[in-house]
Amino acid sequence: MTEFVTQLTERVRTALHGLAEARAEDDDFAAGLWEAEVEDLRRLGEEHGLVLPGPSGLVTP
DSSP states (O other): OOHHHHHHHHHHHHHHHHHHHHHHTTOHHHHHHHHHHHHHHHHHHHHTTOOOOOGGGOOOO
16 A cells, blocks of 8 residues: 555544544534545545445444
């Protein structure tokens, strides 16, 4: 795995964790920010041929 893939994957994990926490706290504003971050990272991944998890498939840890 390249450094790019490693960093991108870690950023997605962090964003999904933040999204889960925001949803658990019913913080719609923060959830919206985290969801946008996840979608931006997914688009970046897709541009490089990667498939990353998105917020629609999120199951809280």
